[in-house]
Amino acid sequence: MLRLEYLYWLVGAFLIATALLNLRERNFSIAAFWLILSGPFVFGDAILAATKQGQSWPAQAMGIGVIALGLLAARGHLRIKADGPGEQELRNESAARLGNRLFGPALAIPALTVALFLAGKFMASRDIDxxxxxxLTLTALGLASVLALAAAFRVTHAKPIQSIHEGRRLLDSLGWAVLLPMILATLGGVFAATGVGDTIAALTSAVIPIDSRMACLLAFAFGMVFFTIIMGNAFAAFPVMMAGIGLPLLILKHDADPATLGAIGMLTGYCGTLLTPMAANFNIVPAVLLELPDQYGVIRSQIPTALTLMAVNILLMAVLVFR
Structure with missing residues (x-):
């Protein structure tokens, strides 16, 4: 059976290879960054087992690692030099030769993920794991990525070692921004555990007329957008706003439908994703990959779409949530 841990080990091995390549070129800061990050991927099982046994060292080690990553990122030495004219010209020639065939392996990832997920469900129903x-979802995604990599080898006729060098180049180009999705996704749980939702509920009750369901709905919608802009991730904003406004005011007080509120509320939060550089994987990473002169150009082009979608989602919630 293909376990998720095997894919984590594969990611860890790639991070270690990236660190060693940077170390060979004397890029010590970025080598240390990727080497520290590889730790949880490679030793995740041991860390989890030790934590369940009541040992404190895993939490302490992870805390030290997070501080070290922050210090390395703050030094500003996590960027590699730009490609030379020869390398860029060679890359452009390869892209022109391959044309739209380059999109095949990339598009294969979502298609294979869905197919493997459905196949996994079918096999599991027959006790074939x-x-x-x-x-299942993450395992299907990981296996789909490996199969897409094999398809990329066939399309480009590149050697497997080149995938490590190109992956390293891409990872180094993105730098610390690679971590933002993982870090921001944990913020919602942290905020909810520390009582931020209760504080928001108290502030909301003091500022808006909570007997008005539309006032509560607008507070929830704008709160989802605002917190998503701050945290860069609607998944992080959702538990905070649901605990502070959605559950106590909309669902319990005004009998809002939980499923409709949750689904459209998340979509409303993603309007904030379009407006913030904190959502680096959506808004900053594409600018880096496309080498755009304006790193905030993606956000500026998305503002009309974000505002329009936010207005539409609020209207949909007003019509559907209280039915």
């Missing part, structure tokens, strides 16, 4: 049934 070829994919990890507890983490």
């Amino acid at each position: 070829l994919l990890d049934p507890k983490n």
Whole structure:
């Protein structure tokens, strides 16, 4: 059975290879960054087992690692030099030769993920566990990525070692921004555990007329957008706003439909994703990959779409949530 841990080990091995390549070129800061990051991927099982046994060192080690990553990122030495004219010209020639065939492996990832997920569900119903049934979606995505990489080798006729060098170049180009999705996704749980939702509920009750369901709905919608802009991730904003406004005021007080509120509320939060540089994987990374002269150009082009979608989502919630 393909377990999720195997894919984590593969990611860890790639991070270690990236660190060693940077170390060979004396890029010590970025080598240390990727080497520290590889730790949880490679030793995740051991860390989890030790934590369940009541040992404190895993939390302490992870805390030290996070501080070290922050210090390395703050030094500003996590960027590599730009490609030389020869390298850029060679890359352009290769892209022109391959044309739209380059999109095949990339498009294969979502298609294969869906196919493997459905196949995994079918096999699990017949007690055939070829994919990890507890983490079927992530396992399907990881296996789809490996199969897409094999397809890329066939399309480009490149050697496997080149994938490591090109992956390293891409990873180094993105730098610390690679971590933002993982870090920001944890903020919602942290905020909810520390009582931020209760504080928001108290502030909301003091500022708006909570007997008005539309006032509560607008506070929830704008709160989702605002917190998403701050945290860069609607998943992080959702538990905070649901605990502070959605559950106590809309669902319990005004009998809002939880499923409709949750679904459209998340979409409303993603309007904030379009407006913030904190959502680096959506708004900053594409600017880096496309080498745009304006790193905030993606955000500026998305502002009309974000505002329009936010207005539409609020209207949909007003019509559907209280039915």
